[in-house]
Amino acid sequence: MGVWWGPVVRVLVLQAAWALGGGQVRYSVPEEARAGTVVGRLAQDLGLEAGEPEARRLRLVAQGRRASVEVSGASGALVVSSRLDREELCGKSAPCALRLEVLVERPLRVFHVELEVTDINDNAPLFPAARKNLSIAELSLPGSRFPLEGASDADIGANAQLSYTLSPSEHFGLEVKTKDENKIFVVLVLKKPLDRESVPVHRLVLTASDGGRPSLSGTMELVISVLDANDNAPQFNQSMYKVQLPENAAPGTLFLQLTATDKDEGINREIDYSFSYTISAKVQDLFIIDRQSGEIRTAGELDFEDVQSYDLEIEARDKGSPPLSGHCSVELEVVDVNDNAPEVWVTSLSVPVAEDASVGTVVALLSVSDRDSGANGRVRCAVWPAGPFGLVATFAGSYSLVLREALDRERVSEYEVEVRAEDGGAPPLRASRGVRVPVSDVNDNAPAFAQAVYTVLARENNAAGAELARLWARDPDEAGNGRVSYSVAEGGVGGASAGGGWRSASSYVSVDAESGRLWALQPLDYEELQVLQFEVRAVDAGEPPLCGNATVQLFVVDENDNAPALLPPAGGGPGPGASGEAAWVPGAGPGAGAWWAWAAWGAPAGQVVAKIRAVDADSGYNAWLRYELWEPRGKGPFRVGLYSGEVSTARALEEADGPRQRLVIVVRDHGEPARSATATLSVSLVEGGEAALAAAGSSSGSGSGLRASSGAEGGASSSSRNVWLVVAICAVSSLFLLAVVLYGASRWAPRAAVLSGPGPATLVCASEVGSWSYSQRQSRSLCVADGAGKSDLMVFSPNFPPPPGAAAKETQPEPPALLDTVSGPPFLASRPFPLPPFPPFPPAPWAVGGGSRAQPPGPVGVGGGEIERVGQL
Incomplete structure (x- = not known):
């Protein structure tokens, strides 16, 4: 129990002593202690527990001087870090105390530590010179006294208490006087008269020993020359002078005038004043003494903070032979003035x-x-x-x-x-x-966008990775708290615009996390997507992170990226068309194809021979189509309606126009740049009866499903024999009746559409304004405003069997063929003629509004009606 209470009692006593001492800790260490020597248990003396010195960052702060000690981080002990030299740190000052500040963090506290550096006897006494020359007149009486410069010791206390001894001599002795504890006067005393003729020079050794243990000593050789004659030395009126001088005294200030007298006469009485050689050169640089008058002036600037007092040893030497000298001391006290700023x-x-x-x-x-x-x-x-x-x-x-x-x-x-x-x-x-x-900085500000809603316009068919916009959110915080990263938060598009399902905005666009650059992940298609709305989130890198949102409305601007696509005749398959419709031979793609049509000689101007139909998947001006007759140029027998696509006679047809006319019709849209498709129309000029038979053959050909290639000459003779057979039967049985019925229908009946076949009829308005159309999303019908031109009534009725493929599996009836009634003179069966063969139609990629095809991805206008996409182009 006593062992446990012992440390506790010591700690309590130490804390009480520390409190009574004003919060200071005092240590003592001898100078020249080895590095690593423990001065004291600083952390323990300050009341810190084990481990606290390192955790609370106990450290030492020295003021003014180099401390030469440090705090051990692990133990918290105060140890010697470098050489401690008391003479270098404090000079002759005693005691030599270093004031240290100890800082403890967490919480921050400061303690004052006073470290006393104790003196050891490490400096031997030192004389100003190793050799001293003295001249003593032989007439000097026994008991004559000759002051000697004493030795100095850099130590203090007992280590600096000097004692002097002189080597044995029958003529000289040594007298040591102590003025005070800091000043000792050494005087050489003549014990026996000198005889220059017997001993002209005396050589003695003066030894100075300090009071240290062990004692150290220094020596000076005295060389005494015995002189004749001048036997009186100069004498000052007092041995000690005390003077005060302010530290701001200007150089050259007179502060003392000395006077010494000599009892001799003549040249032995003339005196020169000088500083004793015991004064250091640094002190002599601060003062000037007039050798003749004995005036002492300042030569440099005094500094109370550097030296508070000066002891000046003055020597008065006569001009005798040998010269004799007298000595006195001047104690100069420097008075402080306020010349140092804090x-x-x-x-x-x-x-x-x-x-x-x-x-x-x-x-x-x-x-x-x-x-x-x-x-x-x-x-x-x-x-x-x-x-x-x-x-x-x-x-x-x-x-x-x-x-x-x-x-x-x-x-x-x-x-x-x-x-x-x-x-x-x-x-x-x-x-x-x-x-x-x-x-x-502290993360106390969330990123904020400049706008709550951003409207962005992007052209369709932009390149993947193209920059759409740059978003920027401001966060006034700095570093990570102000470093903003961007991401697409939510939003998307669904329904028909996304192909029937929901697609998130991140599948279309992305935002750069660092720069906020909004860029497209894929080319945008206006026909698929018109508006995309989503949110962009800005999140800073603080802890915890803060965020802000902005809404982006992305509008896709239509580009003219779809060329006009030529549509087959309303019948939906190859072969000769009805009156006013061209027979179609499909080309390599939707923009190419060949049409066949028949016109009767003598047909008046303005009679519609055929109608070219085309569609453009774009919208607006990019889908507004116009039709131009490219060949033949000049005054040909045919012309084409600029916006309707109707091919009609420009004048009455004559036999001089030849049996066949080849027309090249270019269909252009109004986009920038414009896109076009070319249709080739071959018009055969026949007699009126042949034209009627061609129309009849078109009806029968649709039921029998004729399939022949337009360029296959080997099958022409077989088709010709079949046609001759049909013509012969028709001519015998009903040629006259058919001619009368057709003539009456063309002359007196109004221009109206005839519904052929079962199924409801769909009425579509068309005009010469053309096939330009624009449909909003989810719209299903379109009617172009009435124009000044001629209007047609078009009735859809099935004329052909369903085409093969996916469309043939539909249970609903096929869309009805489009027929235009054309008025003209009656035609007679004057002679049989072969019908040109046509290849079969492929499955049509488009269906006219009112059919039973599947719903299209978007409405497209054609000739005033609405076309729905049902297959691949």
């Missing part, structure tokens, strides 16, 4: 300061001192500007810079604080020290 040091600085730091947080520790003394050295301190920081005095000459107001880095990111110090002199001197206090 000094301010920042001993510790805890920056940056977080903007959410609490009031009272210690930002810096400062030390203030003034080298002057008395009132000149008393210092007052203040901080400018007053807010948001203030000063709190901790110890004498120590202050803490603390936070007095809340900070906001977004308003002020850095403070320049000035600590001002003023001493109590008259007039007072001032000093200041600037402290830069940066404020560290």
